[in-house]
Amino acid sequence: MLPKFSYVRPDKLAQAVKHLETDKAVIHAGGTDLLGCLRERIMDGDLLVSLGGLKGLAGIKETADGGLSIGALTTITEVSENRLVRDKYPGLAQGAAEVASPQLRNQGTLGGNLCQKPRCWYFRGEFHCLRKGGGLCFAIKGENQFHAIFGHDKICAITHPSDTAPVLVALNASVDVVGPAVNRSIAVEDLHVPPAEDVRAETVLKRGEIITRITIPAPAPNLYSSYRKIRARRSWDFALAGAALAFAMDGDRVSRANVVLSGAAPVPWRSTAMEEVLSGSTLTAETIFRAARAAVAEARPLAGNQYKVEMFRGMLEEELRKVGKGGEV
Amino acid sequence: MTTKDKIYYREGLPVPETPDPENSPEFWRQTDVVGKPLPRVDAYERVSGTAVYPSDILLPNMIYGAMLRSPHPNAKVKGIDTSAAEKMDGVRAIITGQSAEAKNVKWKYRDQQVPLFASHCRFEGEAVAAVAADTRYQAADAARAIKVDYEILDFAVDYEHALDASAAKVGGKGNLLNEERYGRGDLDKGFAEADVVLEETYRTPCELHTPMEPHGCVANWERDRLTVWESSQGVYAVQSRIAEALDLPLSKVRAVGHYMGGGFGSKLWPGKYTVLCCLLAKKTARPVKMMLSREETYLCVGNRPASTMRIKAGVKKDGTLTALEFDCSGPSGAYPAGGVQLVDWLVRDLYRCANVRTSSKDILINAGPARPFRAPGHPQGAWALEQMVDALAEKIDMDPVALRLKNIPLESQAREGAPPYTTTGLRQCLERGAEQFDWRESIKRINGHNGRDNHLKRGIGVGACLWIAGDGGPPSTVIIKLYKDGSVNLNMGASDIGTGTKTVMAQVAAEELGVHPSVIQIEHADTATTQFATPSGGSKTVPTEAPTVRNAAISLKQALITMAAEDLKVDRDELNYIGDEIVWSGDDSKKIRITELSTLQKRGEVIGVGYRGPNPEDKVVNPFAAQFCELEVNTLSGEIRILRFLGAHDSGRVLNRLTFDNQVYGGIVMGVGLGLTENRQLDENQTGKLCNRNWHDYKLPTALDVPLVMSSLPIELDDPESNNTGAKGLGEPVTIPTAAAIANALYMATGVRFTRAPVTPMAVIRELSKKEKG
């Protein structure tokens, strides 16, 4: 059951920042993740600061350089359906469309999607695990079939839950942040925190900092972008394995490949090994085979998620075969 | 004088002949209302939200209950400190094992009696204390504020290791609760006769009941009279369990359950929470509402137990099954609950086979006790048997449908004396199902498809079943009242658990009385105002209640004929009930309208009472089915897409095609959950606690997981011996063969026998890479 809290809905950004300086104040955007977290008591919050009244956080605009600026309060549905997004970055529209379920996409926001808490069942359940300040990661020796195969360092093996973050990383996007001290811009790639750095934090945001907009640079020439996600159930489920591709194409040659995996690691996981094989290559059957292998070569699966190695490999192979073929295999 | 337009009779239609009181009615050869696809009589209430479910009940001065439950799978309660909780805002009562009102109250798991609050909690979620407070939030907060000192004990939650010498003991004694054996014929001889013998071990997961409305109730005392509104499949079971627990006369306990949001077997009886809610209401002298959270229902009020099934089978080249050997084990949970109940029934009874031996081990583990779950035991058994039959068919190079057709039983071999079935529709289900599914052509098409170099592989599969019950039977009593204006009130104790019981019963009454179903008002599921009925479960509600309703309608007609005989001054034997009139056979101008009967006008109403007659002696009434599935597997990603499903069901007469098809589709969807997505996951190696306690982690199939195309093919055989309506049960067979049909289709698509359900993308990838590595 939800704990007691108060709720404010300021209409000035500065006011919101001020409210957030209160101890146990939390940001409320769509609330789809936040309310669940409060109900499960996995975080404290007795003052909910709604962003709903802040005008500057809405809407999708084209930037001067031909990129996009997406307000943090834009709903996931809007991101998935927006013309500009679909034309410039089909991969982002796909990523957004793969999120959760229609109701959650209508209510959840892009900013909230980037800042959501992990879905590890120990974390969400009655287990006082490391990430909640306890002494033990239950997943390392426990039921870890849904957990990470990269980047867990045997500390905490969550997989980052967002389907939009990997695409945004692949598209070199950044977030504009307003805070009590300075306003700053952070590359989405640098937004999330690996457990080795701080097991208690999901993002680098400090108390009182609010993401206002997400900025994506102009699409690279002949950009191919896509997002693919495998899950245990076809809706209302997080990725078992997922991949965002953003390729600058030169004819049938990939001049520059960005590959970011979801369902793989505690943060959106850039597969530099795969990028290296692909960048500068033509997508022959042999390259595809090598690239998909390279992606999982460094995987460190746990007892229950060995299958992810094969799953990523198979999925990436299938995804690479689609490039340049209008998405068909 | 009633005018024609004021009464409610269907015009110009004959009604079934009314038998004399000592005779049974004729089988309906032709029906006018029964069998029609009528929408639900309560569709408006359900869709508009005006239907009042127990969770909607709001009484003046009502307060709320909450429970504190053990967070450990095995722990002793050393001390409870309620002092902080007692002082909290709004708190009106706290009950623990030490409280006077709870001390002597007992609860029963099957035949094992336990105290309401056990000092030794044997499963996560076992009751420790209960609180009543002014709001739900206050109650929950107070329950959290109760301090409990637990001595945490070792636990056993993995039933496959619970019989090991080193395993913790759930109840202090051994963890083997019961072992049941069955045998017929000579197994060795059977295997010796076989041309092919195969053996395999199959496993199914523990599934959790997930009705939309969680378990819960509202309790209210008026002096010494208790009323309980319970989300229940049977109000009389609520009445008797509560009367027993609280030592009250049945007359002092009223249980009401007009609407309820699903149960699937987990609401056949009330829970400890019901007793506690009643005790809290008594202690606070307030109505108390206690609805469980989803987490609580997942922990405490039932599940379909997991199973491990080793099956060995022998077959001759011509398809004759010669031997079946089956050993299964499964967990009841922490208390006796039928952990392996009926898992072996299909092996015993589905196919003709002279030599059969089975054994079933029911095991105790430190987890929530099982409760019946839609077709207890059967989908598990089908998962093993129906895959094994497919494997045998492949080995002897026979079509799997043909192999099943070769072994159709006409009698129930597993029952004493092998009594015949009134009807065995299995042949027609398989034959007509295969025809409508285009089975043979589909195989050719798929072989062509799978031969191409493509990572998307297709397969089709079949699964067959019977359901051990579905015959219904006594007791049941129904009263039908005819008011003097010709309108009708149907009064029955049975619950409508969402299956359309009320609609179907209105159709039966309308058929027999010649009135429009819409003028029939239904009173049901209230122990104070209706008659005794058993809970709605076992697919027996239609075959139990429909014949009773018919009998009540006939008894009503007989009463009316007697009244007409007085008015017309002729012998009652010479009168016929025709439409809205009773007519003398001597001269059809001598007649009287029902609504003009003088006794009816004087009394204001007349009643007919119906009782459920006995089932046929020496014969068995079971429903049969075959389901067919086509799917596609992505061999690179492991994803499975179910393309189409066909359910061919012999459940006797179809009383309403809409409610019939609803069951077929719903059963298939539930079977998809068993086959592909659902699995209770316990933290076996560390804490023994439940990992997936919400709807994200416990994966019910969603709209995107269910078949793109589903069709229902009723195999409507005349079954006049079954009961006076010819309808057999349907609600459970619809989910029995589904998962097995999926597994068989997966085999055709991938060449892998998926022996363990559910088959998730993870399982597909695991098995395919195992196969690749050889």
Ligand SMILES: Cc1cc2nc3c(=O)[nH]c(=O)nc-3n(C[C@H](O)[C@H](O)[C@H](O)COP(=O)(O)OP(=O)(O)OC[C@H]3O[C@@H](n4cnc5c(N)ncnc54)[C@H](O)[C@@H]3O)c2cc1C
């Ligand atoms: C059942 C279920 C299934 C789901 N499945 C998926 C899935 O498959 N894929 C997927 O990607 N997601 C999934 N989600 C997560 C869902 O997409 C997120 O809950 C949603 O995007 C969060 O948006 P929100 O606006 O509701 O955030 P809120 O719940 O309001 O906030 C989430 C968190 O972010 C913080 N926050 C919100 N906005 C900002 C901001 N502008 N600046 C700084 N901090 C902020 C909040 O304080 C809070 O901690 C699922 C959620 C549920 C409940």
Ligand code: SF4
């Ligand atoms: S994976 Fe992380 S969140 Fe999950 S149990 Fe381990 S530490 Fe906690």
